[in-house]
Amino acid sequence: MLRIGVYICHCGRNIADKIDVKEVVEFAKSLDGVVVARDYKYMCSDPGQDLIVKDIKEYGLNRIVVAACSPNLHERTFRNACKRAGLNPFLFYMANIRELDAWVTEDRKKATEKAKRFVRAVVNRVKLQKELEVGKTKINPNVLIIGGGIAGISAALTLADAGVHVYLVEKSPSIGGNMAKFDKTFPTLDCSACILTPKMTSVKAHPNITLLTYSEVESIEGYVGNFHVKVGRLPRYVREDKCTGCYQCIEDCLYTEPIFPSEFDEGIGKRKPIHIPFPQAVPLVPQIDGNLCMWLSSRKCPRYCMEVCEPKAIDFKMKYETFEFDVGAIIVATGYKPFDPSKIPQYGYGIYDNVYTSLQIERMLSSTGPTGGEVLLKDGRKPKRVAIIHCVGSRDENYNRYCSKVCCMYSIKLAHLIKERSGAEVFNFYIDIRAAGKAYEEFYRRVLSEGVYFVRGRVAYVTDIPENEKEEKEVEKGRLIVVVEDTLLGKIRRIPVDMVVLSVGLEPSDGAEQIKRVLKLSCSADGWFAERHPKLAPVSTNTEGIFIAGCAQGPKDIPETVAQAQAAAGEVLSLIQRGEIELEPSIAYVDKEKCSGCGVCVPLCPFNAISLKMDENGKLRSEINPALCQGCGTCVAACPSKAINQNLFSREEILAEIEGLIKD
Amino acid sequence: MDVEEMLETYFERINEIPNSDKFIQCIQCGTCGGSCPYGMGTLFTPRRMILAVRAGIVDEVLQSGAQWLCTSCFTCSLRCPSQIPITDAVIPALRELSLLEGNPPEELAAALMNITRYGNSFRESPRKRDRWIKEVDFEVPLISKKKKAEYLFITECFGAYHRRCKEITKAFAKLMDLLGTDYAILGNEERCIGDLVRLCGEFGLFEDLAEKNIRVFEKYEFSKIVTHDAHAYNALLREYPRFGFKKEVVHHTQFLYNNLEKLKEMFGKLDYTVTYHDSCYVGRRNGIYEEPRAVIKAIPGVKFVEMKRIKENALCCGGGGGGVWLDSFIKDHIKERPAESRVKEAASVGADVLVTACTLDVPMFEDALKVTGLEGQLEVKDISEIILEAIENS
Numbered sequence A: 001m002l003r004i005g006v007y008i009c010h011c012g013r014n015i016a017d018k019i020d021v022k023e024v025v026e027f028a029k030s031l032d033g034v035v036v037a038r039d040y041k042y043m044c045s046d047p048g049q050d051l052i053v054k055d056i057k058e059y060g061l062n063r064i065v066v067a068a069c070s071p072n073l074h075e076r077t078f079r080n081a082c083k084r085a086g087l088n089p090f091l092f093y094m095a096n097i098r099e100l101d102a103w104v105t106e107d108r109k110k111a112t113e114k115a116k117r118f119v120r121a122v123v124n125r126v127k128l129q130k131e132l133e134v135g136k137t138k139i140n141p142n143v144l145i146i147g148g149g150i151a152g153i154s155a156a157l158t159l160a161d162a163g164v165h166v167y168l169v170e171k172s173p174s175i176g177g178n179m180a181k182f183d184k185t186f187p188t189l190d191c192s193a194c195i196l197t198p199k200m201t202s203v204k205a206h207p208n209i210t211l212l213t214y215s216e217v218e219s220i221e222g223y224v225g226n227f228h229v230k231v232g233r234l235p236r237y238v239r240e241d242k243c244t245g246c247y248q249c250i251e252d253c254l255y256t257e258p259i260f261p262s263e264f265d266e267g268i269g270k271r272k273p274i275h276i277p278f279p280q281a282v283p284l285v286p287q288i289d290g291n292l293c294m295w296l297s298s299r300k301c302p303r304y305c306m307e308v309c310e311p312k313a314i315d316f317k318m319k320y321e322t323f324e325f326d327v328g329a330i331i332v333a334t335g336y337k338p339f340d341p342s343k344i345p346q347y348g349y350g351i352y353d354n355v356y357t358s359l360q361i362e363r364m365l366s367s368t369g370p371t372g373g374e375v376l377l378k379d380g381r382k383p384k385r386v387a388i389i390h391c392v393g394s395r396d397e398n399y400n401r402y403c404s405k406v407c408c409m410y411s412i413k414l415a416h417l418i419k420e421r422s423g424a425e426v427f428n429f430y431i432d433i434r435a436a437g438k439a440y441e442e443f444y445r446r447v448l449s450e451g452v453y454f455v456r457g458r459v460a461y462v463t464d465i466p467e468n469e470k471e472e473k474e475v476e477k478g479r480l481i482v483v484v485e486d487t488l489l490g491k492i493r494r495i496p497v498d499m500v501v502l503s504v505g506l507e508p509s510d511g512a513e514q515i516k517r518v519l520k521l522s523c524s525a526d527g528w529f530a531e532r533h534p535k536l537a538p539v540s541t542n543t544e545g546i547f548i549a550g551c552a553q554g555p556k557d558i559p560e561t562v563a564q565a566q567a568a569a570g571e572v573l574s575l576i577q578r579g580e581i582e583l584e585p586s587i588a589y590v591d592k593e594k595c596s597g598c599g600v601c602v603p604l605c606p607f608n609a610i611s612l613k614m615d616e617n618g619k620l621r622s623e624i625n626p627a628l629c630q631g632c633g634t635c636v637a638a639c640p641s642k643a644i645n646q647n648l649f650s651r652e653e654i655l656a657e658i659e660g661l662i663k664d
Numbered sequence B: 001m002d003v004e005e006m007l008e009t010y011f012e013r014i015n016e017i018p019n020s021d022k023f024i025q026c027i028q029c030g031t032c033g034g035s036c037p038y039g040m041g042t043l044f045t046p047r048r049m050i051l052a053v054r055a056g057i058v059d060e061v062l063q064s065g066a067q068w069l070c071t072s073c074f075t076c077s078l079r080c081p082s083q084i085p086i087t088d089a090v091i092p093a094l095r096e097l098s099l100l101e102g103n104p105p106e107e108l109a110a111a112l113m114n115i116t117r118y119g120n121s122f123r124e125s126p127r128k129r130d131r132w133i134k135e136v137d138f139e140v141p142l143i144s145k146k147k148k149a150e151y152l153f154i155t156e157c158f159g160a161y162h163r164r165c166k167e168i169t170k171a172f173a174k175l176m177d178l179l180g181t182d183y184a185i186l187g188n189e190e191r192c193i194g195d196l197v198r199l200c201g202e203f204g205l206f207e208d209l210a211e212k213n214i215r216v217f218e219k220y221e222f223s224k225i226v227t228h229d230a231h232a233y234n235a236l237l238r239e240y241p242r243f244g245f246k247k248e249v250v251h252h253t254q255f256l257y258n259n260l261e262k263l264k265e266m267f268g269k270l271d272y273t274v275t276y277h278d279s280c281y282v283g284r285r286n287g288i289y290e291e292p293r294a295v296i297k298a299i300p301g302v303k304f305v306e307m308k309r310i311k312e313n314a315l316c317c318g319g320g321g322g323g324v325w326l327d328s329f330i331k332d333h334i335k336e337r338p339a340e341s342r343v344k345e346a347a348s349v350g351a352d353v354l355v356t357a358c359t360l361d362v363p364m365f366e367d368a369l370k371v372t373g374l375e376g377q378l379e380v381k382d383i384s385e386i387i388l389e390a391i392e393n394s
Ligand SMILES: Cc1cc2nc3c(=O)[nH]c(=O)nc-3n(C[C@H](O)[C@H](O)[C@H](O)COP(=O)(O)OP(=O)(O)OC[C@H]3O[C@@H](n4cnc5c(N)ncnc54)[C@H](O)[C@@H]3O)c2cc1C
Pocket: A146, A147, A148, A149, A150, A151, A152, A169, A170, A171, A172, A175, A176, A177, A178, A179, A182, A184, A185, A186, A187, A215, A216, A217, A333, A334, A335, A336, A337, A338, A358, A359, A362, A406, A410, A413, A509, A510, A511, A512, A514, A515, A549, A550, A551, A552, A556, A557, A558, A559, A561
């Protein structure tokens, strides 16, 4: 005997304003099998849930329907209520009359009619629902972190200190990420290297961290609690286990002078084929650029480096190596890359010598950078006037729509540092100053009081074409003219400067794209990894066991990056502490009798859960790994033999639901 | 009209133009004002026009006359971070109000009147539109006789009547003749395509022209339109589809590029240093940057040099958007006309010839040569003229 209870939620006024709840209750009562139907202000509240618990016991209900908000929000709440009353939670189902009805239907009558149909549809389908059992699986306590910027480093240390074994995989030869390139950090102006270097060395020294630099994740298989990871490491031709970081090889390289643009110095510093990106690098081990090294490219070098290396660390036979290991959870911290300003030709990057990106200036300001901390023009002079252009590539529908969040603050920081180092007059050209953060507005004030000019207007273009004699003289001195509408003054201004700094925005790093593919993670339209919920699950992803932190999720500053990294570490700890996890039972399964082995489903599964296997009779049959299946239903719909079915979404259940919706 | 009515009319018009919903997303950044070749000359930059309209003081904008300074160069629209259709909507809709109020600059009012009456801005008889074909030594086929052709060649008003621009028309027709192209012209059935009319805010007249022109097109069988007039190209490509015209439209730079292999066989040598001016409606508006360069560079002996302001950043000749009809109005408002600055730039990079690909450019630049005293040092040629010269030199 079916005994159904139906509960209609008002959701305060969210639902009740648009839907005549009483009418829906009366309608529900008229449906076959319904024993009780009630409404309540907030079904998700404790008294609301208690209604269900009490009714199950009192009336012997064996099916429950709640018409309220999206199941994304409260399915779990009501399933638990059923469980508390001793009812198998999979005999419950929700009708979404808020997002799908009250919020999107103007007319109250129509909304009420729609709500009735939703309720009837769900009442129809619960009748067919069966009891299901939740499976369990063990969790591997090791963790993989992808990306060794400040996000990856912070998460790794937090986890390792808690006794968790961490594999930290970094693409470039050293960890540190973008933060390692800065001289000072806003708003406190503390020295970036001083706060970052100790963390980098602890990563190297920590017994619980396996550090794999110059490495990339090749593939990841498995599911929450049980991921199998393959990592590939590029040959650096210097053995990490032997090298002492003495720099002798670099000094004695066939190339006596560094002449190749250094990646770490954003192209303004030079390096040799054998080099260490920066003095605080971790690991402090050189690497040889295979394309530039005379021995590796043409065998035309006596290999001085090899000769002088006492610990015999140079090894030209090093090959690409792969490592395999298992982990239970993953943190993605692949960070960002700066916007390429040559896409905006009117700013003259790559055309005029003295137009630089902000990151290049960060390198100049660094005492271990290419100019030893001085801000210099291409010809070695100190600039007397500098323009800093905000929002380059950000807040712009032609490039990136979003605000890159950190540029205002770092532009203010750069204004301060440039003025301090060179004594130059500095002009910041901005659209809005966004200084929201602890002590940020105060920092802006401080830099204002140092005499930096702030001109409100987005620079139209940078040119070396003079418009009058006065400008001709400026251009002769090597100056560029910044043209802007000073929107507060209501005038077009043409300001001659020696140097232009482009405050480039942030974009997802190149490495993110590959990780997105390997992990099948979803991204926002702009390419940042998407969090499960923007407010309530900011470091989780839609895939269980995979977390995100730092700029991989979107532009943010260091304090926020570190907060996220530690939050992600907390989430990971909470997961692996459980020891085992429950598996959602609404997954797909194959009817081996009906399956023809055509394999259509295999490539369609977004979670790689399906494989073709030989059965006892030597026939190919598809098989679904219950731990991998996320219950998306793609294969169910695709199977030409109707051999795949899904718990909680059987054909009969769905047809009953449709019938409930469309019947007059 | 009182201000209320003006605003109502303004928004009604704006709302008909694609993407104008972005109008209210203006972030007041000033990119438009700083980018405008006339930004220096006017109180109301596009930014302030938007602000003023939203503040309900559209009458003050109209009184300033700022709306008539735009040459439709499209620089602001291309750079606007909110992708507001400034050139296609914000400014033409203001001009429309100005026209309705009955106080447009005189030259312009006359041009519009002529187009209404004669179908061309020159006050010439429509029956003289095909006169130029009698001035050439080859036969130019009329579609009314030929009935069917692969290309319909649109000469547009300047190309048909203007003393200098006619030469470009002849040169391009000759090239098609030499290439054996299956083409024909409308002759006296051709009428102003109307892009400048649209940009000047005479939307009613533009619609009328478009509908009449399409009715004529429908009489004949052809598969593509080719034109050397950048504005005709733009309107046929971007605006006419709204009125039901769906055929492929080719600019003559694209046509020449597509026929480059054949042309190469005919080329002789030219001993010039050449630079190329990206016209607003070939380059910036429609993204044709590489084809004309490839064609010019293919001429043996030509030394190609670039100016500084190229491609997206090219400087406007000042002729577009009705600029050709606003010359004296504009002169009162700015120090140096952009065309003058442009020819100086061409000379400064050592060019003997400044090649363009928009009929309006040639007379604009030739005027500028006189004013700047560069006549004799620098020559202005359309791309089809220099190609023809290269062929005739073989
Ligand atoms: C010019 C400039 C100045 C700034 N100044 C300040 C400041 O003063 N104060 C402040 O708070 N913030 C500042 N910021 C912001 C700051 O840089 C970021 O908040 C911070 O660096 C983010 O750290 P992250 O670890 O998330 O990313 P990143 O620093 O980008 O690190 C990501 C790491 O992941 C690695 N990686 C990427 N893909 C892969 C892959 N597939 N596999 C393995 N590894 C991969 C990268 O090589 C990199 O090492 C500034 C930003 C800029 C552009």
